[in-house]
Structures are given as structure tokens and as C-alpha cells.
Amino acid sequence: NAGVTQTPKFRVLKTGQSMTLLCAQDMNHEYMYWYRQDPGMGLRLIHYSVGEGTTAKGEVPDGYNVSRLKKQNFLLGLESAAPSQTSVYFCASSELAGVYYEQYFGPGTRLTVT
Amino acid sequence: AQSVTQLDSQVPVFEEAPVELRCNYSSSVSVYLFWYVQYPNQGLQLLLKYLSGSTLVKGINGFEAEFNKSQTSFHLRKPSVHISDTAEYFCAVKEAAGNKLTFGGGTRVLVKP
Numbered sequence: 001n002a003g004v005t006q007t008p009k010f011r012v013l014k015t016g017q018s019m020t021l022l023c024a025q026d027m028n029h030e031y032m033y034w035y036r037q038d039p040g041m042g043l044r045l046i047h048y049s050v051g052e053g054t055t056a057k058g059e060v061p062d063g064y065n066v067s068r069l070k071k072q073n074f075l076l077g078l079e080s081a082a083p084s085q086t087s088v089y090f091c092a093s094s095e096l097a098g099v100y101y102e103q104y105f106g107p108g109t110r111l112t113v114t
Numbered sequence: 115a116q117s118v119t120q121l122d123s124q125v126p127v128f129e130e131a132p133v134e135l136r137c138n139y140s141s142s143v144s145v146y147l148f149w150y151v152q153y154p155n156q157g158l159q160l161l162l163k164y165l166s167g168s169t170l171v172k173g174i175n176g177f178e179a180e181f182n183k184s185q186t187s188f189h190l191r192k193p194s195v196h197i198s199d200t201a202e203y204f205c206a207v208k209e210a211a212g213n214k215l216t217f218g219g220g221t222r223v224l225v226k227p
Binding site (some may be wrong): 004031033035040041042043044045048050058090092101102103105106107108 | 118120123146148150155156157158159160163165204208213214215217218219220
């Protein structure tokens with residue numbers, strides 16, 4: 001099993017450009033999450049999904065959109081990139097929340113917006 | 115709303131010395147607690163978790179953590195660190211009935227020879 005994979009690993013954008021980050025998991029997990037990691041702030045939840053076709057806002061959703069058309073994929077879109085979106089983005093997945101709860105993380109995407 | 119505070123942003127420690135990373139949380143409901151480790155240029159992986167039962171939890175790589183409900187703390191310890199323990203460590207909390215993790219700001223551990 002590959003676990004959680006993210007594409008691309010690195011990306012540089014100019015202000016105003018758009019892009020989509022792809023997250024894929026092969027563990028048949030229901031829940032998927034997008035986080036951003038900034039120095040000293042830990043991981044902050046952007047959006048999440050509790051199943052195919054569903055999405056919900058997290059702590060810092062502004063400037064991002066997501067889609068979960070297939071259970072195994074969770075896409076994060078930036079319609080008009082801003083320098084404040086320079087960050088490392090992590091995707092994670094988990095089984096249904098409950099006693100066996102554990103999130104599995106991808107390797108991250110480092111995004112720089114100039 | 116829940117929050118997580120990691121009191122130390124950086125902890126330098128000599129090889130074979132003990133280390134303790136502090137984590138305090140605030141929540142008005144029952145919670146599950148987690149410690150994740152992030153090695154350089156990698157994603158996060160789970161070290162250990164507290165769901166219920168014994169308040170002393172043992173994890174991978176010789177780490178353990180103790181849940182203290184009265185002090186709302188979940189401190190991580192290792193009696194003897196190795197160079198390979200150099201990493202950033204994150205404490206996280208989830209409401210028992212919820213589906214989201216809240217992370218602390220992280221503690222960067224630098225193990226010196």
C-alpha cells in the first residue's frame with residue numbers, strides 16, 4: 001500500500017495564479033483532511049471531508065476550495081494564489097471517527113507564492 | 115473550542131539524556147490525545163495516543179506519555195534520546211465525539227552528540 005500520496009511535492013506560483021493539489025489514499029478511508037503547516041503554528045485544518053461527495057470548512061478555509069468526487073481522492077484548489085498562502089500543505093485520511101481513530105499523513109507539498 | 119499549548123518551541127538535549135516535552139490542552143468535553151513526530155522533510159507519523167484506560171501510554175521508539183486529567187496535560191517523555199530522535203513533535207487533541215484534530219504549535223527537538 002502506498003498510503004497517502006500528494007502531488008506535486010513542490011510548486012512555485014506567482015500571485016494570482018491558480019493550482020490544484022491532489023491527495024490520494026488507498027486505505028479505503030472515509031475521512032480526508034487538508035492542513036497547512038506554518039512555523040510555530042502547528043497544523044491548521046483548511047477543509048475536510050467525511051465521505052465521497054461531502055466537504056466541510058475547517059479552521060482556515062478562506063482562499064481555498066476542495067472537492068471529493070471519488071472516495072480515494074481529495075483535491076485542494078487555490079483560485080487566486082496570494083503570498084500568505086506560502087506554506088507546506090499536508091493531506092491526511094482516517095477511518096470513521098471513533099475509538100480506532102488515527103490520521104495518516106502524506107509527505108506534504110511545499111508551495112511558494114511570489 | 116479546544117486548544118493545545120506546547121510550552122517549549124525548541125528543546126536541545128544531549129544524546130543519551132532524558133527529554134520531556136510538555137503539552138497542555140483546554141476542552142470542556144472528553145478528549146482523545148495524540149503525539150505525532152515529523153522527521154525533516156517528511157509527513158507526520160503517530161507516536162502514541164491516549165483514548166481511555168491507563169493514563170501511562172507507551173508508544174514507538176521508546177517514547178511514553180502520561181495523561182493527567184486534573185492538570186489537562188499530556189507530557190511526552192523518553193529516558194534516553196538518540197541522534198535519530200531529532201525531529202519536530204506535535205501534540206494533538208480530538209473531542210471524543212468529534213472528527214477533527216487540533217494541533218499544538220510543535221516542539222523542535224535537537225539531539226546533540
